Amino acid sequence: MAQQKKMVEAITSRDVDFAKWYTDIVKKAELVDYSGVKGCMVIRPHGYAIWENIQKDLDRRFKETGHENVYMPMFIPESLLQREKDHVEGFAPECAWVTIGGSETLNERLCIRPTSETLFCEHYAKIVNSYRDLPKLYNQWCSVVRWEKTTRPFLRTSEFLWQEGHTLHETEEEAREETLRMLNVYIDFYKETLAIPVVAGRKTEKEKFAGAMDTYTIEPMMHNGVALQGGTSHYFGDGFARSFDITFTGRDNTLQYPFQTSWGVSTRMIGAIIMVHGDDDGLVLPPKIAPIQVAVIPIAQKKEGVLDQAAQLRSRLLDAGLRVKLDDSDKAPGWKFSQYEMLGVPVRIEIGPKDIENNQCVLVKRNTREKLVVSLDNLETAVADALSHIHDEMYNAALKNLEEKTFTATSHEEFLDTAKNHPGFIRAMWCGDSACEDQLKDETGGVKSRCIPFVEEHLADTCVCCGKPAKYMVCWGRQY
Amino acid sequence: MAQQKKMVEAITSRDVDFAKWYTDIVKKAELVDYSGVKGCMVIRPHGYAIWENIQKDLDRRFKETGHENVYMPMFIPESLLQREKDHVEGFAPECAWVTIGGSETLNERLCIRPTSETLFCEHYAKIVNSYRDLPKLYNQWCSVVRWEKTTRPFLRTSEFLWQEGHTLHETEEEAREETLRMLNVYIDFYKETLAIPVVAGRKTEKEKFAGAMDTYTIEPMMHNGVALQGGTSHYFGDGFARSFDITFTGRDNTLQYPFQTSWGVSTRMIGAIIMVHGDDDGLVLPPKIAPIQVAVIPIAQKKEGVLDQAAQLRSRLLDAGLRVKLDDSDKAPGWKFSQYEMLGVPVRIEIGPKDIENNQCVLVKRNTREKLVVSLDNLETAVADALSHIHDEMYNAALKNLEEKTFTATSHEEFLDTAKNHPGFIRAMWCGDSACEDQLKDETGGVKSRCIPFVEEHLADTCVCCGKPAKYMVCWGRQY
Secondary structure, eight states: HHHHHHHTTOOOTTTTTTHHHHHHHHHHHHHHOOOOOTOEEEHHHHHHHHHHHHHHHHHHHHHHHTTOOOOOOOOOOEEHHTTTHHHHHHGGGGOEEEEETEEEEEEEEEEEEESSSHHHHHHHHHHHHHHHGEEEEEEEEEEEEEOSSSOOOOTSEEEEEEEEEEEESSSHHHHHHHHHHHHHHHHHHHOOOOOOOOEEEEGGGGGGGGSSEEEEEEEEOOOSSSSOOOOOEEEEEEEEHHHOOOEEOTTTTTTEEOEEEEEEEEEEHHHHHHHHHTTTTTTOOOGGGGGOSSEEEESSTSSSSHHHHHHHHHHHHHHTTOOOEEOSSSSHHHHHHHHHHHHHOSEEEEOOHHHTTEEEEEEETTTTOOEEEOOOGHHHHHHHHHHHHHHHHHHHHHHHHHTEEEEOOEEEEEEHHHHOOOOEEEEEEEESSSSHHHHHHHHTTTTEEEEESSSSOOOBBBBTTSSSBBBBBEEOOOOO | HHHHHHHHTOOOTTTOOOHHHHHHHHHHTTTTEEEESOOOOEEEEHHHHHHHHHHHHHHHHHTTTOOOOOOOOOOEEEEHHHTTTHHHHHHHGGGEEEEEETTEEEEEEEEOOSSSSHHHHHHHHHOBBGGGGGOOOEEEEEEEEOSSSBBEEEEETTTEEEEEEEEESSSSHHHHHHHHHHHHHHHHHHHHHHHHEEEEEEOGGGGGGOOOEEEEEOOOOTSSSBOOOEEEEEEEHHHHHHHOOOOEEESSSSOOOOOOEEEEEEEEHHHHHHHHHOOOHHHHHHHHOSOOOOEESSSSSTTTHHHHHHHHHHHHHHHHOEEEOOOOSSSSSHHHHHHHHHTTTTEEEEEOOOHTTTTTEEEETTTOEEEEEEEGGHHHHHHHHHHHHHHHHHHHHHHHHHTTTTEOOOSSSHHHHHHHHOOOOOEEEOOOOOHHHHHHHHHHHEEEEEESSSHHHOOOSEEEEEEEBBOOEEEOOOOO
């Protein structure tokens, strides 16, 4: 019990210091180790297994919507990056540059991709000739580099893993459909797989991606009311196509520019999982991406028959297609309970001599600590049901948090008061002028427009900042 | 038919110009496109899908042998790279260096990983404390960069994709077992999945990996008799552990250094697949990693019922778990035949009005062009059998080529004569002195020791070069 206590004490409470609580979990749940290079992280087995499960699920969704995977080089020559003016302005300040290759100084320095629009465009210009070659629906899984000043594991790192979809279409309509289709894939994925609700909408001019005509975003809310940009989908029009000379012969035999999109999500999602679902005992993982879904813990394991029975439960659950770990190490059950709680394992099964006598086991749900006595006759069904309920409960708890911490402000004063006293999102009307965004951000010390939600409401007639006629309802909030 | 002819004519014959034939396939089978950065390639959907299938298969084998995936940063600070003397000497000349990050010159330049021993060591030093923490069985899938002067798609590129396993063990014995276990995983994978036989053995001192005590290798032979280093597994002893201060408290309570291995294979394997199995009509893909295993081609598809029947065959084969493509585009069947031959699709199914009348279809094997008339009643079995036979036939054809092009030389003269006139491997005795390796390489213009095979034979008493007493039989050959 001493060891168990020590582990639990080692975590800062979520409500006392959210930032420290986050860092503690990241380390104690063995998700990440810091590396010798500033802002770069080692993703450890438990963290990487979460990422693999995320990849598997998303990759299936991408392929079901007709996308193919490719791999582009990690280097972008400076001249290529400069081909699209807005794009280079947005990314140049964050670039890492290779200037020496094989002991020779390069004639032209190479940027390590911060994102790969330019590389996809260069390739598309070569392979697209006719409307018959369209659409091109490509995606790649890779690492990208953005030289960040302040870094935090998963949330903001100089190197991170992500996927970036890049597509090319015959018409504006098709490209716009694709932009929203992929945003919806993200929304579904967050809900169905990560058990995270999001606010979805369009970014304001000021918050758009460098070079995009429209940027759409999903914004989950962390437990403390702060937003995390959870994924974006961009519509580029034919701007990149013009800059990179991508043309095709249309159905009417004229030369045309195609329309383009890109969309991406990253390892940052693991940060969202931690901050939406985690608690004072550690990680709480959504069952669909948990590397271990069920931990089987034998009680009084030296008693005859206990380990045998535990091993049987393990193999029954494996046969049912679940990811299971039996911990038969010589550590105390209490230590094991804490350990698998820290790792976020959704279901714990305890099995001891008395349980065996009664043909039962004890099932403990990580999210609610609910204990269920389960007959061994219907173990598989009980565990499957528990995992399914856990997912729903986690989603509903996150939704409740989102709803409780979403406020409405109809006056400037109310906006400032809410921003000061109530962590969370603020719904408020806006005139459309970015000067008002700047002013609100300054006055509140960081509250920014998250998005213009797809679901709009008419809360008032005037902009919450300047009082001029309002154009949009905006969802505002602080962000990671 | 004009289009079909044009496609076929566009490929250089394998026997006329092997290098050009290779490049033609790489382009025509849409595996790769060149990028604007010297030596970096765009891996296109067909090429990347092959890589994904390779990954899936190997990753399963790694996990079955107890390994876990992680992700290390792509940057290695210069001082970290320099910690192991032999290692840095081997890799420094090929490094790409980042000197500027976020518009500031870095205090210490960062190498983009050419391989990650140093990063794993830095991490292991932090997380390993006791014998209870061992073994550590880690693997990572990533891209690495080695600044190459002469590059060729898949075979030698400045950036390539690979996996690198890095493991740490309590004893030398365990680490040596791991080194050979993983070499055997590669041997099995080449045979069972890629249908490629290899010569396996130990590298000579001269050909060892920088920093390794022993390097083991698998060497498949390409159709033209040239070797490709197909994968390596290294035993490091405790050399890296000492350089990086990795210690653990042993069972006897003393501080000890652990023993280490690393092992890797890369996208270069796709080059081997092309050069071992390909022919004058294009790629020939081993069924297990073919992105499309069966192409269904309707004949006279405008005739009533043909497309329906073709779609039925497609869905029956999909249900049987196969990767199937139905090509119902308006191109001529002949063009389609050529196209899927070029892409290396193992099985083609032709279905036309006459076939439907006779409740049959025509099955064509890519490797032998054998045509089988198959009753629709046992379509699934017939296709599964064909795929299985194709794999075996491809393996046997490659084995025949390897055996026919493996020669024995027992005198210096015979060695030089064989090297000059018979492309392939030469088995010959060697004294163990690297001066003899140098001399043979110079005299033959590039024939090097591939390995000291696990299966040794006593061909003669003396070294084929210097005439001194022989220690080993070596397999020699030119390499890519």
